[in-house]
Amino acid sequence: MTDTRSARPLLETVALSKSFGGLTAVRDVSLSLARAELHAVIGPNGAGKSTLVNLLAGAVAPTSGRILLDGRDVTREPQHRRIHLGLARSFQRTNIFPALTVLENVRLAAQAVALPARRLLASPDAETGLIERAKAALERAGLPYGQGRIAGTLAHGQQRQLEIAMALAADPKVLLLDEPLAGMGPEESERIAALLKSLAAEHAVLLIEHDMDVVFAVADRITVLVEGAVIATGHPAEVRASPAVQSAYLGGHA
Helix, strand or coil: CCCHHHHCCCEEEEEEEEEECCEEEEEEEEEEECCCCEEEEECCCCCCHHHHHHHHHCCCCCCEEEEEECCEECCCCCHHHHHHCCEEECCCCCCCCCCCEHHHHHHHHHHHHHCCHHHCCCCHHHHHHHHHHHHHHHHHCCCCCCCCCEHHHCCHHHHHHHHHHHHHCCCCCEEEEECCCCCCCHHHHHHHHHHHHHHCCCCEEEEECCCHHHHHHHCCEEEEEECCEEEEEECHHHHHHCHHHHHHCCCCCC
16 A cells, blocks of 8 residues: 555645735745655745745745645644744754854754743753753754854854754754855865755755755755746756756856
8 A cells, every 4th residue: 555645745835926016036836845855946046045935934925825744734824833843944044042052052942842832941851851852953963062162153164053953953854944055165065065965864855055066966856946936847967957947047058
């Protein structure tokens, strides 16, 4: 018997659109994200990539279309509800608590999901469990040491790893990563690219990224947005060979 639950996408959009006044930022976007898949979304500046992530995360409401998370329609669900249903994100600009320690940042992220508001002042046993969960997320993100350091003193690449650890602390099914390599040098980019690939073995990962070398090296599938609309979706080799993509985004170079 076929397991239809494992066969269906973990995250799916159906004709998703978002308009701001007379500007349509996302236009009839339909895409899917499978378990253990790294699906990259690329496109020139102004293509609608960040708006798409904000729609998926629940930061903005769509004008039309649907969003399904593990088969459940979450189109009108608020951000906090989507987090509890298994969707976590990182941001284009690093979004950490710079004055807190590394461990405190991740513990708070775990606490926000694991405990309802009325239990924020949790028992010592609950606190211990959250700390262990935070430590596990830091290790998974490649930051097992220096957990007592003030987060704002970390190097840029380590702050991006910390933000990924904070997302992992929510125990997500789906990770939305918005330009995690932004501002990194080659060595940092190589380290984060390896981390992204390993995360995709355990999660469904939707990646927004401008570094084309990384995208074509790590992505299982790629969707290309231009002026808010999808012009191509497929495996990296298919996308690279697409005349429409070469013309609109890759500058005519295969």
